[in-house]
Amino acid sequence: MEYVLGHGTQNDFVLLPDPDDRLDLTPAAVRALCHRRRGLGADGVLRVAPSSVPGADWFMDYRNGDGSIAEMCGNGVRVFARFLVEAGWAAPGSFAVATRAGLRTVELDHHGDVTVDMGPAVVGAESTAVVPSPAGPAGSVTTFAGVAVDVGNPHLACVTTADLDALDLTAAPGYDAELFPHGVNVEFLAPLDAGLATRLRVHERGSGETCSCGTGTVAGAVAGLRAAGLDAGTVTVTTPGGVLRVGVDPSTTTLTGPAVLVAKGEVELGGIEGGDGPDGELQAFVRLAEHATA
Numbered sequence: 001m002e003y004v005l006g007h008g009t010q011n012d013f014v015l016l017p018d019p020d021d022r023l024d025l026t027p028a029a030v031r032a033l034c035h036r037r038r039g040l041g042a043d044g045v046l047r048v049a050p051s052s053v054p055g056a057d058w059f060m061d062y063r064n065g066d067g068s069i070a071e072m073c074g075n076g077v078r079v080f081a082r083f084l085v086e087a088g089w090a091a092p093g094s095f096a097v098a099t100r101a102g103l104r105t106v107e108l109d110h111h112g113d114v115t116v117d118m119g120p121a122v123v124g125a126e127s128t129a130v131v132p133s134p135a136g137p138a139g140s141v142t143t144f145a146g147v148a149v150d151v152g153n154p155h156l157a158c159v160t161t162a163d164l165d166a167l168d169l170t171a172a173p174g175y176d177a178e179l180f181p182h183g184v185n186v187e188f189l190a191p192l193d194a195g196l197a198t199r200l201r202v203h204e205r206g207s208g209e210t211c212s213c214g215t216g217t218v219a220g221a222v223a224g225l226r227a228a229g230l231d232a233g234t235v236t237v238t239t240p241g242g243v244l245r246v247g248v249d250p251s252t253t254t255l256t257g258p259a260v261l262v263a264k265g266e267v268e269l270g271g272i273e274g275g276d277g278p279d280g281e282l283q284a285f286v287r288l289a290e291h292a293t294a
């Protein structure tokens with residue numbers, strides 16, 4: 001079947017156009033597609049399916065790279081919108097996309113940026129994230145204070161003056177499993193400066209550390225404003241993959257940044273659905289008939 005590769009600030013996705021809603025996408029197939037050596041390589045998969053929800057023609061069926069399902073993806077929905085317009089399946093301008101977290105309105109501008117109305121971000125309880133200490137004895141950990149922020153999916157956003165570059169995010173940070181029974185995405189960000197700018201790194205549930213996370217960027221912006229005693233503002237967030245802008249007011253949040261389609265081709269999903277091998281290795285028989293720069 002046809003696939004398209006795209007990214008938003010280097011948070012990258014395999015898009016699978018499925019206009020007849022015929023694709024039964026297994027977790028093993030998602031893992032194989034996302035594998036960076038045996039597959040196409042991506043943080044997640046966006047199946048482009050017809051929507052059954054009034055108000056939107058298309059449903060973003062988002063899957064994390066480990067095959068798990070998530071409610072929402074802020075960079076993904078922006079790339080999804082770019083695909084719909086490039087494919088001629090949506091008119092340029094503003095339109096709604098159905099997601100598991102509800103309808104999200106996207107808007108494409110003339111500079112290549114896509115803005116999505118992410119809805120209100122709901123601040124929850126204060127909590128902590130635990131990561132290995134960069135310079136301490138083996139097994140020592142550092143605990144970061146954070147706050148739960150729901151952006152349709154769960155986040156724990158930690159505002160910290162620690163050296164972000166020194167954080168070890170190779171494994172998922174420890175978190176309170178009672179507060180986050182379905183797992184959590186964890187952000188670490190610097191306090192906002194006078195211009196409401198910050199830097200952010202993220203460890204995503206189901207994908208590991210990524211270069212950027214749209215919902216995580218919104219959660220981080222909300223937590224950064226809160227730490228500065230504010231509940232509204234326009235925050236500029238520099239992630240390892242690029243710069244995003246977040247608008248926050250008490251009624252909603254918006255996320256703006258680039259959304260790029262990189263390549264398209266054909267992938268044989270029948271081979272991929274060979275699934276996990278007996279030794280736990282993925283049998284990813286991804287065969288590219290075409291992998292051309294779009």
Ligand SMILES: N[C@@H](CCC[C@H](N)C(=O)O)C(=O)O
Pocket residue numbers: 011064069070071072073074075076153154185204205206207210212213214215216
């Ligand atoms: N990268 C995404 C978020 C994807 C889902 C997340 N990993 C989860 O499990 O909730 C974004 O740009 O928001």
